[in-house]
Each structure stands twice: as C-alpha cells, then as structure tokens.
Amino acid sequence: METIYKILESIRPESNFKNSENFIDDGLLDSFDIVSLVNELEEEYDILVDALDILPDNFSSLNAISALVAKSGGKIED
C-alpha cells in the first residue's frame, strides 16, 4: 500500500490522498492521472492492467487500486 501511496504522491504531490474517501469524486485524480498511474503500476509491479479494468471505480481508493494490482497479477508486499 505504501508503494501505491508513493506513486500517487509522485503523480499528484499537491493532493492529500489520506484525507479522501474517493480520489475520483474528490477530484484528486483525473483521467490523465489514471493513465499515468496505470503506467506506473505496470512498471512497479511488472503487470499488464487490462483495458477492461481502466475504470474510475478501480482508482477511487488505495484499497481499490491494490485490488486492481492484485487482480492484474501483482504482489503487494507493504
């Protein structure tokens, strides 16, 4: 989780992800950020996220993102 949090911070350093219940609804991540985030997750976890799964709901929280990483075959250790 900490790795994902660091990636999020690198994409949007000004955003406070820890205080948000929904990153998308709260406007912390936009469509461009999602594309960047997917690229970073794929690189970090050596996975391929299916285009089918690139939907706002899968990026709305740390739990949702880590579930997506796990679904895509990534191993979350922290």
Added chain:
Amino acid sequence: MNKNELNDFINGLRHKNPDYRTNLYQRIDLIEEKILCGNMKITTTADLLLLTEADDDLTRVYFCSRNETGLQTIIPSLSSKPEKTVVDVIGRGEKLEELSAALCRCGFQHAFRFIRMSTKTPILPDVGITNVEIAKREDASEINWIIRSTFETTYAHIPNLSEIEADCEKGFVHVVREGTKIAAFAYIAIENHLNHCLRYFIALPEARGKGYGKQLLRHGFEQLPLNGLFYLWIGTYNPTIKKYEKYGLKHDGLIDDILTIAI
C-alpha cells in the same frame, strides 16, 4: 470486434506508451453492448481506436490513440456531418491543455470550456419560509420543456423524458411552484451516497429575483450528507460563478473541454 478484442486492441495502443491519449472511460462491456445495438460505431487504424456514438442529433467521439499520428486520423475516419460532431476531454492542468491543443492541431476547435465547482461544506443561503417540494413524475414533461427551451442542446447531454421521469421518482428534482406551474427547479443527481451533482438549476425569467434560487440551493445543501461533495459544471464565462462562490463552491481544477470540428 468483441469485448476481448477491444481489450487487446486498446492494450496494444497504450501499454508502456507515454504518448497514449484517450477520452474513453466507459466500461468495455457497455461499449460492446452499444456496438451490438448499433448505437456506437467502431473504426480502427494502426494507431487509433475510434468510437462514435449518436446522441440526439449529434455524434460524440471517443478515441484511444497511440500518439498524435493517431489523433490526426480521427477526422478522416468520421462519416457523420462535421458540424454535428463533438469530442469532450475531461481533466486538468498541463495534460488537458496539451491534449486539447493536439486535437486542435488535428482539425478540431474549442467550442466550450466547463469548469467543475465543488464543496464539501456549502454555506447555507439565508432564507425565510421555503416552498420547495420534490417534483412528481407528472412534472417531468414541464421540466423537460423548461430544460430544452433554456439550454443550448448542441453540446450538453440533455436527459430525455423517460430519464427525467425516473429522476423525479428518485427525488432528484426540487421545485418551487407559482400556482400550478413550476417557477424554478434544481435537478440534483445523487450519484452515490456522497456525491450530489447539481445538473440543472433554472428559474423562469418571470420568477427571477424572488429568492427561489436561494430556497432551492439551501434545500439542496441540506440534503448533503457529512463529507458529501456538492458539485456542478459551469461554463467559464457564466457570470453565475460568482454567486456559487458566495455559497462556498469553488473551481476544483477539473475542466471539461468541448471541441468540434473546425469549419
């Protein structure tokens, strides 16, 4: 092209590709369904997946493009009339500006820019007695007529009568009446338990200046749960922005650019 083929094609365009551009954020199974129903058409080139969807009398364009070369093939790939074609791009900051600029280099032009204004802590307007009530299903025709006679329908997605009827039944539409007629209403879509989107907020010309707007806003704000987000999209040149700012709403950075084909 079925769902899995779509998935593979998009992955081929985007994987490990920093130049990938898209405005497509719909579920692929829904896209597949729309293609099967004939509501959405698909075109592909080596660098582009292009989807066109009929929406009333205009065509909405969604794309997944490997790079700017792919964007350049959007307009040549379209079969509908150019003046009725729109692309919208939602985002913020430099990346949004870059994509809008790239689309303009590829033959599009800006038509409108909307900004999102939002708040979790609205300032309640000071009003006396309120006459706000929840619209009934039977009010839908009147609401439909008011929306369509007030808004430029070329670019905005206007709900059809059955959508309005359903939303009235869900309690999304709050009205103030003068006699038997609706004088003003606020159409607030509750997207999930926290998100309240003010989609339409209209007072008929003869009903303006009577405080109905404040009553409706206060009523809408009072429905917002703790930590809920109240938001709306508004054109950048709309003078009402200042009024919303008075009630605690502010531009949160998100922008929706509507582009049409340059004539």
